[in-house]
Amino acid sequence: MAQFAIAEPAITAGPSQAPGFRLGYRPELDGLRGISILLVFVHHFYHRFLPGGFLGVDIFFVLSGFLITSLLLQEWDRKCSISLRNFYIRRALRLMPALLALVLVLGVFAFIFLSGNSAGKTYQGIWLALSYVSNWLYAFDYASAENPLGITWSLAIEEQFYLLWPLILRLVLRSGISRRGLLYVLTLSVAGVVLYRSLLLNLGASITRLYYASDTRADALLIGCLIAILLAVDPFPKNRKFEFCIKLFAAVAFVFLAFMALRSTWIDLVLYQAMLFTIIPLSAAVILLVLIKWPPRTAVRALRFAPLVWIGRVSYGLYLWHWPVRWFVYGRQTLPTSIAQLLAAVFLSLALTTLSYYFIEKPFLRLKHRFS
Secondary structure, eight states, X not given: OOOOOOOOOOOOOSOOSSOSOOOOOOHHHHHHHHHHHHHHHHHHHOTTTOTTGGGHHHHHHHHHHHHHHHHHHHHHHHHSSOOHHHHHHHHHHHHHHHHHHHHHHHHHHHHHHOOHHHHHHHHHHHHHHHHTOHHHHHHTTSSOSOSTTGGGHHHHHHHHHHXXXXXXXXXXXXXXXXXXXXXXXXXXXXXXXXXXXXXXXXXXXXXXXXXXXXXXXXXXXXXXXXXXXXXXXXXXXXXXXXXXXXXXXXXXXXXXXXXXXXXOOTTOHHHHHSSHHHHHHHHHHHHHHHHHHSOOHHHHHHHTOHHHHHHHHTHHHHHHHHHHHHHHXXXXXXXXXXXXXHHHHHHHHHHHHHHHIIIIIHHHHTTGGGGO
């Protein structure tokens, strides 16, 4: 999921010195993030109910690409430059404290209470998570994602994106390429990922190769970047007919995503054969675009529902903690053996997430304004 290194809400600092799209903080995006993490959460705790809940990670990828690109463009508009140093410090303050706290707790837990294979899997998960290349090791079967931190493969993809994209974007903007030109380049890049993934599949690549690797999952992140550039360029017709059509398209996209969440599984070949792994983030992107550009009152009101917004704000910690909790509470089982076991796992996940957010994440988030 995404984040998961999850991008925090964008908060603009100071007046704009150049015209352009200004994101600001929008609670409905936290609500959308909340839906994304709940899809993953329910999928992992009771996959029979939401076999396709893993698609919440793709929504997170789209959100991350969009939010990060919007922030970088806003910085460029203000200063005609992008500080890579400040960007990486902000990312570290957002992501590292919670992850380090998690691996410390798991390491101590394994040392005191575990032994043999269980302890070994925990230690393996820790170094894989901290390496930020675990997704590649899983993709080529050099390691197994069956460990208490296996879920951090998506964090690895996002960290690699955070490392490369700001540098690429700064070089592109410095070169003088227009944002419309960048829009075309991103569109071609998304199409290139689709063709490349199809080629790998035809050459016999495994599902794990296609699912975990950064090169075959880059389209979701790039689509998020594309939405940010689209809003900056604003090429949309200013008429009600177009607005009605795009809102109708977003409604269809919502129904499609709901259907996929209820019916698909990550090992379905059709996801890779029929371009669905690109259509899914495109659907999320259309919904995101409508929420930003033509926000429907009912949808915005629903997404601003306070508990959902809170879930979105703590989603990074919830993503980190829920998988190791499930791992140790469920044991070898993929489903809970009782309602009590399910409730215990849910309660423990939320409790640890709350502690992580208020006592670890928020104190470090307060430091971020120094590097804005």
